[in-house]
Amino acid sequence: MLTKKAKYGLKAMVHLAGVRPGETALVADIAASNQIPKKFLDAILGELRNAGFVHSKKGKGGGYMLARPPSDIGVGNIVRALDGPLAPIQCASKTVYRRCDDCTDETRCAVRLVMLRAREAIAEVLDKTSLEQMRELGESGDGVRSLVGGKAARQAMDMA
Amino acid sequence: MLTKKAKYGLKAMVHLAGVRPGETALVADIAASNQIPKKFLDAILGELRNAGFVHSKKGKGGGYMLARPPSDIGVGNIVRALDGPLAPIQCASKTVYRRCDDCTDETRCAVRLVMLRAREAIAEVLDKTSLEQMRELGESGDGVRSLVGGKAARQAMDMA
DNA sequence: ACAAAGTTGACTAGATTTATAGAGTAAAAT
DNA sequence: ATTTTACTCTATAAATCTAGTCAACTTTGT
Numbered sequence: 001m002l003t004k005k006a007k008y009g010l011k012a013m014v015h016l017a018g019v020r021p022g023e024t025a026l027v028a029d030i031a032a033s034n035q036i037p038k039k040f041l042d043a044i045l046g047e048l049r050n051a052g053f054v055h056s057k058k059g060k061g062g063g064y065m066l067a068r069p070p071s072d073i074g075v076g077n078i079v080r081a082l083d084g085p086l087a088p089i090q091c092a093s094k095t096v097y098r099r100c101d102d103c104t105d106e107t108r109c110a111v112r113l114v115m116l117r118a119r120e121a122i123a124e125v126l127d128k129t130s131l132e133q134m135r136e137l138g139e140s141g142d143g144v145r146s147l148v149g150g151k152a153a154r155q156a157m158d159m160a
Numbered sequence: 161m162l163t164k165k166a167k168y169g170l171k172a173m174v175h176l177a178g179v180r181p182g183e184t185a186l187v188a189d190i191a192a193s194n195q196i197p198k199k200f201l202d203a204i205l206g207e208l209r210n211a212g213f214v215h216s217k218k219g220k221g222g223g224y225m226l227a228r229p230p231s232d233i234g235v236g237n238i239v240r241a242l243d244g245p246l247a248p249i250q251c252a253s254k255t256v257y258r259r260c261d262d263c264t265d266e267t268r269c270a271v272r273l274v275m276l277r278a279r280e281a282i283a284e285v286l287d288k289t290s291l292e293q294m295r296e297l298g299e300s301g302d303g304v305r306s307l308v309g310g311k312a313a314r315q316a317m318d319m320a
Numbered sequence: 321a322c323a324a325a326g327t328t329g330a331c332t333a334g335a336t337t338t339a340t341a342g343a344g345t346a347a348a349a350t
Numbered sequence: 351a352t353t354t355t356a357c358t359c360t361a362t363a364a365a366t367c368t369a370g371t372c373a374a375c376t377t378t379g380t
Contacts, residue, residue, distance in 0.1 A: 001161075002248045002275075004367065010271045011262075027328075035262035037368055046329065058328045059376025075274060088162045102171075102195035110298030111170045114235060114289055115162075121281035129274055138270030164339065187356070197340055206357070218356045219348030322380085329374070337366070345358070350351100 006083040008036045009044045010134075013078055016054065017070035017135045024063030044082065051081040066131075075134050076126035086126060087119035094119070166243040168196045169204045170294075173238055176214065177230035177295045184223030204242065211241040226291075235294050236286035246286060247279035254279070 011034045019025050027045060031038040045064055048054045053073065054064050066073070076086055085093035091100040092115040103109050171194045179185050187205060191198040205224055208214045213233065214224050226233070236246055245253035251260040252275040263269050 001244065001250075007249055007271060008262075010274075014270045026326095035264075039369060040367065042329070049328095056328060057376080058326085058374075060326050060378065062327050062376070064328090084161065089167055090161075102168075104195075108298045109171075110174045110294045110296075111167060113297040114170075114285070114294050117289075118282055118285045121285045122278055125274070125278045125281045129277075134270045134274050136270075137273040138268045186354095199341060200339065202357070216356060217348080218346075218354085219350095220354045221349070222347090222355050224356090324377105324379080326377080327375080330372085332371080333369085335366100335368080337364100339362100339364080341362080342360085343358105344360105345356105347354100347356080349354080 002079065003083050005040070005044055006079050008034070008041060009048060009082045010075070010078055011036065012041060012045060012064075013048070013053070013066075013070075013073070013131055014135045014138065016064060016066050017131050019065070021069075022065070024057060024061070024065045026063045030064070047082060048078075053078065053081065070132035070135065071130050073131040074127050075129045075131060076123060078131070079126060086122045088115045088122075092116045092119045094123075162239065163243050165200075165204055166239050168194070168201060169208060169242045170235070170238055171196065172201060172205060172224075173208070173213070173226075173230075173233070173291055174295045174298065176224060176226050177291050179225070181229075182225075184217060184221070184225045186223045190224070207242060208238075213238065213241065230292035230295065231290050233291040234287050235289045235291060236283060238291070239286060246282045248275045252276045252279045254283075 012030050015030045015034060016025055027041055028038060030036065030045075031041045045054060045056070049056050049064075053067055055067050056062070056064050079086060080095060085096045087093035089100070089112065090096065090098045091103065091106060091109070091112050099106065100109070100112070103112070106112060172190050175190045175194060176185055187201055188198060190196070190205075191201045205214060205216070209216050209224075213227055215227050216222070216224050239246060240255060245256045247253035249260070249272065250256065250258045251263065251266060251269070251272050259266065260269070260272070263272065266272060
């Protein structure tokens, strides 16, 4: 299970992917339109800033914006920044591997071997979906006919 | 991330799948050979008993045993019993679905739509692996190679 | 230049869940 | 009755989630 931190963070990133490039969004607005506790979102966006995913600006006209185009940001990496490794257990993680204290022979741990496969499956979805693609999923309203049909819709939006 | 409860529970179930049918295993033995805090394992096995996965017997010669043959027990269902739904967020769960408080239009929530796919991927692995198969993975020792067999799998091993 | 208003950022605190330990109770076998 | 084992209840430390207060910075109005 994702923590609420990651869930809120992903929602905020989708929101930021929806503002016109160069413009900013206020924490208060992101919080209101996504029903996220504002102070919690403050902290979350702070972490995302430290991780280099977003830039912030104080004062009037300030707010948050994406640091890179949403097509360059992988969903999996957002989750990693907020919740840590995708792997169900840390000894099955590729990015932040750490040995289990309770395992003598890791290469024969049945739980780890299954969770390696689960990690692979999760990463296959989350690392191959960009923030832009995730946002398009929500726009089209249906998850099944997804990645191909969304691009034209996005370009239409940008023109408007 | 799985909680330690689920991780320990899975290890205990693998252990139980390894005792000869009809025989029991002691909590103390399971705890010792898997480096699990005994009292915690007590509680975990209690939950697994309430969920119908294992039977227990008190007194001398007592202990725990599987309630069904390990080929009839899905890994996903063990995880569900201990940690709840497999889905990264509850609104993406099929077994224990619950609406998000913070979502107005669920069918257009980008986060949910991505997590539905992640859930599908996780369930594909965990629900199609039986406890018996999981245990066999650990027995063969080079489970990664024999399962996936590819270059990526070998690299994952190398990191460990 | 200065004050005021808007906005992020940092620090503290309480409520809830997770992870662990201890002490003792209940049942079953000998 | 004694021993062996599962089971229950309580308690503590850490992490998660949320709210509140105040500080730091940036623009705008005068």
